Amino acid sequence: MDDRRAGTPGRGGVRHLDELGEGSLLEGVYAAIESGWFVGEIADAAYRYEREVNAGDRIVVGVNAFTEGNDSRQADLLRIDQETEDLQRRRLDAVRRSRDDQAVVASLSRVAAAAAEPTTNLMPALLEAVSVRATLGEVVDVLEGVFGTYVERTVV
């Protein structure tokens, strides 16, 4: 098994990252994340894998070899129905009605302040927010407001 398949970029990849970072591997990694190089490599490797399985060059037992005994019986599926969603929405509404909104607002602004300060430990502010029943969505919205969100770079 070569090092590419072991999930590391391999010597060629490391050289590429080193060049990208002008001698700093770490800077090269940042640049490669930004440029979409890693996700591109992963996608190319996935495509290579699929073609190998398709062509029979890579054997996957039960998929492209020794498939006798595969049956089409469908497993019992857990289905999440509308009633489950309605129930959860009611529970969320109940939490929102029963909590101290001012405490929630204050705790969320402390989360925002802590998030904006790179050397501050976020965890105490997060614990305070959830202890006054700020919702996951509210906390994430605040963090997204500070950090931004993942923007995919198209690499096809």
Next chain:
Amino acid sequence: MSGDPPIRVVLAKLGLDGHDRGLKVVARILRDAGMEVVYLGLRQTTETIVDAVEQEDADVVGISMLNAGHLTLGPRIVDALAEAGLDVPVVIGGIVPDEDRPALADAGVAGVLGPGAPTDEVVAGIRDAVAARGR
């Protein structure tokens, strides 16, 4: 492959579902089959997909779904395309139980491609969906 213009296909993940390995493989399969792929990627909404289809003048939409939302979101995007006056088939790829396929077909979903679908099945699935609309 004759003088016909290449099929233009919009590929997207709909909703909150980060499993994009399969869709990226499909993008490469279709590209290598000579299609023009407009890859929208993660966390798309019905609206962004309809907009892309309109702007890119796409012939077909491929939606990847591994979040079990296909019965809700599949028909929704078919309806949204129709409402926008776009006669563009929708093919869903991902984890779709066999028993759900008739409901999707009834809702106007043009095709379903399961996990591990071989390359030629993927290409044929897209070509057939486009051909069925008489393009």
